[in-house]
Amino acid sequence: MFSLTPVVRVLLIINVLVFFVTNESVIQLFGLHSFLSDKFNPIQLLTHMFLHGGFNHIFSNMIGLIVFGPMLERYWGPKRFTFFYFFTGLGAALLFSGVNYFEMHDVYETVQTYRANPGYESFLSFVDQHAGSYYDGLAPFIEKFRVYPTDSNNIQDSVTIINRIFTNQVDEPMVGASGAIFGVIMGFGLLFPNTQLFLLFPPIPVKAKYLVIFYGALEIYSGVYRAQADNVAHFAHIGGMLFAFILVKYWGSQRKTFY
Incomplete structure (x- = not known):
């Protein structure tokens, strides 16, 4: 089925274990709050990555991790993959928080x-x-x-x-590993652009680079034209992809020391 690599396996186990002990109090304490909230704590920039809002949320994120993560870990090795995962996750949180601050500061001024x-x-x-x-x-x-x-x-x-x-x-917290997972998807698309992926819906093959372009365009559109009832953190997804792009390109420019 899936051949899990060591870091991917550990991340999967931690996320699943945390999911089973998560309740509203845990989410309020460790989910990522707005910089304008009295509940904000810097540690939430990290801890929110291991919390999920429901089964569908964690299932989709973990599927992304176990499908795309192992090839990146084999390519980079455990240490570099671990750095990449948390770099993109933290970058996603920072971009999301920055956009949130910009949006909510205007609301604060109106209040x-x-x-x-x-x-x-x-x-x-x-x-x-x-x-x-x-x-x-x-x-x-x-x-x-x-x-x-x-x-x-x-x-x-x-x-x-x-x-x-x-x-x-x-005070509405943002939770989930989606930022890091979208970073992993971006990394996969950049390193293995012509790899054929077989979609479930619709059941057709598509190259990884086209899947990344589609996801990126969809998230940018959804983030800019977000419906009021949409509670998906699109800018966290965009942030994960953006920071993944920056890091992969930077590592690519350091070929003499990387390969």
């Missing part, structure tokens, strides 16, 4: 502005853009605020609601 000058129209604009799945539950309050926009209780409640929406967003 600060609202706190200084609350009102119905600006409240409605904020919840339209940022409430997401909470919006339907706010409908009764929105109607009450519309009818009594100057009521002090409504104004105070609106500030509380906006604070809660912002806090929920920055």
